[in-house]
Amino acid sequence: MAKTKTFYKCTNCENTSPRWIGQCPNCQEWNSFVEKVESNLENNFLHNKTSINTEKLILKKLFDIKTETQDRMLSGYLEWDRVMGGGILPGSFIILTGDPGIGKSTLLLQVANKISSNKKVIYFSSEESLQQVKNRAQRLDIPENSNLLFSDQSNLEAIIQVALIEKPDILILDSIQNCSLSENSSVIPGTVGQLREAGFLLCKLAKENNIAILITGHITKEGHIAGPKVLEHIVDGVFYLQGEDKWQTRILRSVKNRFGTIQETGFFEMGTDGMQEVPDINRLILHEASENPGSALISSIEGSRPLLLELQSLCVTSKFGMPQRIITGIDPKRIILIAAILEKYLHIKFSSQDIFFKVSGGFKIKTTSCDLGIALSLLSSYFQKPLPEKSISIAEISLTGQIKPVNQIELQIGEAEKFGINKIFISKSQKLKSSSNTISFKNIYELIKLFPE
Ligand code: TYD
Numbered sequence: 124m125a126k127t128k129t130f131y132k133c134t135n136c137e138n139t140s141p142r143w144i145g146q147c148p149n150c151q152e153w154n155s156f157v158e159k160v161e162s163n164l165e166n167n168f169l170h171n172k173t174s175i176n177t178e179k180l181i182l183k184k185l186f187d188i189k190t191e192t193q194d195r196m197l198s199g200y201l202e203w204d205r206v207m208g209g210g211i212l213p214g215s216f217i218i219l220t221g222d223p224g225i226g227k228s229t230l231l232l233q234v235a236n237k238i239s240s241n242k243k244v245i246y247f248s249s250e251e252s253l254q255q256v257k258n259r260a261q262r263l264d265i266p267e268n269s270n271l272l273f274s275d276q277s278n279l280e281a282i283i284q285v286a287l288i289e290k291p292d293i294l295i296l297d298s299i300q301n302c303s304l305s306e307n308s309s310v311i312p313g314t315v316g317q318l319r320e321a322g323f324l325l326c327k328l329a330k331e332n333n334i335a336i337l338i339t340g341h342i343t344k345e346g347h348i349a350g351p352k353v354l355e356h357i358v359d360g361v362f363y364l365q366g367e368d369k370w371q372t373r374i375l376r377s378v379k380n381r382f383g384t385i386q387e388t389g390f391f392e393m394g395t396d397g398m399q400e401v402p403d404i405n406r407l408i409l410h411e412a413s414e415n416p417g418s419a420l421i422s423s424i425e426g427s428r429p430l431l432l433e434l435q436s437l438c439v440t441s442k443f444g445m446p447q448r449i450i451t452g453i454d455p456k457r458i459i460l461i462a463a464i465l466e467k468y469l470h471i472k473f474s475s476q477d478i479f480f481k482v483s484g485g486f487k488i489k490t491t492s493c494d495l496g497i498a499l500s501l502l503s504s505y506f507q508k509p510l511p512e513k514s515i516s517i518a519e520i521s522l523t524g525q526i527k528p529v530n531q532i533e534l535q536i537g538e539a540e541k542f543g544i545n546k547i548f549i550s551k552s553q554k555l556k557s558s559s560n561t562i563s564f565k566n567i568y569e570l571i572k573l574f575p576e
């Protein structure tokens with residue numbers, strides 16, 4: 124009979140060792156090594172001794188696979204439902220994460236209450252007592268006769284038992300970091316190992332019983348273990364609740380979604396009676412936009428909809444040999460690159476200018492369709508001349524100074540026109556169905572005509 128070999132594995136960083144050690148040499152964690160049995164899989168295959176019963180494995184053609192369409196569970200909060208990919212899919216396993224105090228519990232309680240009007244929802248509050256949950260619910264005007272079921276159970280095995288008996292449509296666990304596994308589990312509480320084990324158990328529960336599971340997790344500061352990052356590959360969806368813009372709005376963003384688009388955003392505002400939806404964020408942004416020199420409007424596609432944002436630049440002659448570049452909201456290299464292209468082809472000495480640049484409202488953008496907007500914002504500040512009123516730029520710029528087309532232009536133009544924007548700067552080679560409000564440019568030499576003497 125083949126001898127089973129054992130080894131020791133760190134539950135924190137997965138480092139292995141042939142013998143037990145008190146402190147992991149890799150992650151410096153104490154008492155993190157547990158005994159593991161080496162897998163015999165390789166051995167079995169080599170000696171053709173596999174114990175898997177292949178008779179039960181049936182291979183199917185696409186035609187033979189049953190089509191199952193499941194209705195998504197809607198909360199009625201359009202911002203939430205859209206980010207989820209059109210509601211929560213039964214049996215999906217998702218995590219909502221964000222800084223402590225950002226409003227995860229508040230938002231979940233509101234959403235859970237709405238869904239509980241026609242679905243069975245259980246809310247396990249492992250962080251707060253039932254009294255605290257009740258106080259919050261009263262603040263949020265959730266009626267006492269709401270169908271939502273609550274428990275402050277934090278032991279994961281007990282939670283799973285309850286779920287198997289009650290068979291809810293949605294199980295909410297707030298938060299996963301506060302849950303404990305049973306005492307005889309070999310992994311240490313509060314470690315990555317435990318979080319991962321809890322993740323696997325919940326994933327199994329969700330898939331085998333068609334229960335949608337929604338868990339929350341705090342982002343822990345660097346160096347702290349047991350962050351929700353380790354769960355990202357197990358779950359079907361990762362959603363971040365962030366609050367970085369200046370209106371104190373909370374942005375719900377899909378970072379991973381097996382059943383919907385990613386980078387989809389939903390906007391909420393935290394008020395005295397909970398999270399209110401902000402359905403028209405673009406109106407709020409445009410209301411604040413100025414028409415002064417240095418300001419340029421751009422559009423950035425977030426998930427399935429465009430955000431209209433204002434870029435602001437300030438260019439002043441540098442007093443030092445090394446000009447300053449103070450840039451927020453976008454990769455600084457992008458601004459430096461566009462400034463270099465303008466310098467090369469238009470002979471404007473941006474290299475002797477200090478450049479201060481920001482995306483207004485505290486938003487962060489990654490899109491390259493804002494290139495033209497960056498160029499016009501820089502030129503507008505340099506010449507101290509405002510861009511034409513009610514204008515927006517949607518185009519990329521190549522290293523050779525050509526103005527390039529972008530994707531999903533119709534959608535972006537449609538959104539801009541909704542707010543009365545009637546001068547849409549695009550590339551001459553952009554293909555369009557209708558173009559009554561567009562002004563097109565072939566290369567950056569043509570931009571100068573926007574700044575007449
Ligand atoms: P919470 O949902 O507990 O955050 P998280 O679960 O992400 O840690 O929100 C906590 C903050 O929100 C707290 O500072 C109080 C504030 N708050 C409001 O401003 N209005 C409200 O209606 C509620 C319930 C909370």
Ligand code: MG
Binds near residue numbers: 227229250297
């Ligand atoms: Mg909370």
